[in-house]
Amino acid sequence: MQRPPAEVRHADELAELRAGDTDPRPPGWQLSLRAALRFVVGDPDAGISRKFVGSPSLVERALVTLATNRGLMLVGEPGTAKSLLSELIAAAVSGTSTLTVQGGAATTEDQIKYSWNYALLVSEGPSRRSLVPAPMLRGMAEGRIVRFEEITRCPLEVQDCLLSLLSERVVAVPELDGDDGMVFARQGFNVIATANTRDRGVNEMSAALKRRFNFETVFPIPDLDTELALVEAESTALLRESGVERAPDRDLLEVLVGTFRELRGAPGQDDRPSAVMSTAEAVSTAHAVGLRGWFLRGEAGNAADIVSCLAGTAAKDSPEDLARLRRFLEQQARLRRGPQWQALHDARHLLDQR
Structure with a gap:
């Protein structure tokens, strides 16, 4: 692989931290908050490398936010390692960082929530088998962190599809009947979004969506x-x-x-x-x-x-x-x-x- 995800690159450190982690963990987390912090900012005494060059207090606040019912929004200029930080935190908290939505002008709601296998849909009708889960649906069903990169590059109507997901913690699939039509979020689910302050043509987030996130600014390296x-x-x-x-x-x-x-x-x-x-x-x-x-x-x-x-x-x-x-x-x-x-x-x- 040209660039393995963080959970592959640092698999040994994650396994070592899990084995020695005796601190209390938020529900659904793979590591305790303190162990996740050590994974990101490093612990030389334990042989844990430093992976994010930035303020440890920023990482600490980000982890605390994810333990609540609010999403985390990382903002800052391009190239300040917002995506790297979100990847590292997702790997520490959920054990995987690959549930990712890449925002852009062509991003659709189907790419965020779910779509259909149309061959099965035509032959069998709507069913769990014909449903193709997107990162948000998988993250909710599995209780994992979902990363939403460059959220402000998406059209406003696409951004706002997150409102009910972050508030009610449920995805409704109206095409399915009964219990199959509602996917409830399991413990451990949350969203890390990123947005940069320099791109032209971005779409300002609605006030309603902003209220569902805690904002943290990632600054350039000072020295x-x-x-x-x-x-x-x-x-x-x-x-x-x-x-x-x-x-x-x-x-x-x-x-x-x-x-x-x-x-x-x-x-x-x-x-x-x-x-x-x-x-x-x-x-x-x-x-x-x-x-x-x-x-x-x-x-x-x-x-x-x-x-x-x-x-x-x-x-x-x-x-x-x-x-x-x-x-x-x-x-x-x-x-x-x-x-x-x-x-x-x-x-x-x-x-x-x-």
């Missing part, structure tokens, strides 16, 4: 050292999976992360790119730099590769972003000390090839 360590670890893992034998150069990564942070925090709107210069984009760019250097020249990558790969990142939303990147390389990069910063400044001409 350089933590972000640099994360980008180094993630890009190294990605390069290894891509068959690259050379680890990324730390000095080069420091220039890359520093560039992202300065562009992200530029003081004026004229200097700040409209593209999202997030930690996730930095990891992707570092991965591309390593691939470019290794497969083209047999090395770890250089500052010229950063400029070439940054151009693709910065040019996503607006042609003006290339001009902003060029100004940064011409005016700011040359003022930084170190040979890698100087090499970055010297490679600015590569932007003219875009």
Whole structure:
């Protein structure tokens, strides 16, 4: 698999935590709240790795919310690991993170609740056998966490199909008779939704739906050292999976992360790119730099590769972003000390090839 889910990647840690978990658990949970917190934020003494670089209090509040009858809404800029956090929490609480709805303009109510096997429907009529459960129905029937990614990308009428599910904790299937027509949520069911604050064309949630969620904001990583360590670890893992034998150069990564942070925090709107210069984009760019250097020249990558790969990142939303990147390389990069910063400044001409 290119990217196994969290419960597969960290199966050993989850099994170890379950075996030694003696704390009380909320009904339907696979782990206690404290064990789930340790799984996400790490416990070096117990050999549990840190998987989410963020405030432990944020994770704690998120877990407490899921133990109540309210859903959890994670909001923030793209690339702040909202989806990763929801995946990790779902794996810890339910043992699976794959009950996921990916929001978008084409998402329908059938993809959220249920649909039908039309061949069976025609031959046998409505029955349990012809019913095809979607993530929300499965999550309620099995008592598991359901993840709803980018909920604000969905049309309002699709979003609002969650109102009765979150309030009454039941899915009605009017085509079925008797007890089969009502699927009641089991203990452990809840919803984690995510929404970013930068996408254009999103649909504002209704006030009624907002009341059924507790909102938590996931902020960008505040300090350089933590972000640099994360980008180094993630890009190294990605390069290894891509068959690259050379680890990324730390000095080069420091220039890359520093560039992202300065562009992200530029003081004026004229200097700040409209593209999202997030930690996730930095990891992707570092991965591309390593691939470019290794497969083209047999090395770890250089500052010229950063400029070439940054151009693709910065040019996503607006042609003006290339001009902003060029100004940064011409005016700011040359003022930084170190040979890698100087090499970055010297490679600015590569932007003219875009």
